[in-house]
Amino acid sequence: MFKSLSPNLKSSITRSITQTFEQYMAEIGWDPDRYDMNDFMKRWSEYITKKALWYEKIPDDVKLSAEFHEDVATRINEVIRKVLSEPPSEEQIASIQQMQEKLETQYFYECKAEAAYVESELKKRVDA
Incomplete structure (x- = not known):
């Protein structure tokens, strides 16, 4: 289902994951012992429902789909992996x-x- 979204919508979702992850990590001082996936997911969920302009563009039936949630979870893991693997300049x-x-x-x-x-x-x- 995620793959069926427009490229702009997928890009917006990816940016929101990246921004929320980086903000969350800054809040915990990039301390891996303080990292809590559930806490991060709660913050990302709050962000998308309260601030993300793209969220309203996704049809409700897609938002409620288990397949969509699985696709987004996969994307979140990919984005986090990418952020953590990009070397400093x-x-x-x-x-x-x-x-x-x-x-x-x-x-x-x-x-x-x-x-x-x-x-x-x-x-x-x-x-x-």
Whole structure:
């Protein structure tokens, strides 16, 4: 069922998963011990029903379909896997390294999204 949606709608769903996942991970400080799939899914569900403009474009019979929910769950797993596997950019690495030397810190990060979080946190400390 997911595959039958328009490319724009599929893209919007994917972006909402990515954004919600990255926001959720930032809220928990990218701490894998604090990650809770049920909590993430609750937040994503709240986002799509309250803020996502695309949600209303999906017919109710599709929203209620078990097949659609299975397809979306698969897509969520794919998106999370992709976010976690995208390496940090060279610019991010250099920026983080420079700030860590200045602040004498040692933050670790494994993917581009986590590096963006670390970089943002370090910038706050540098600017303080």
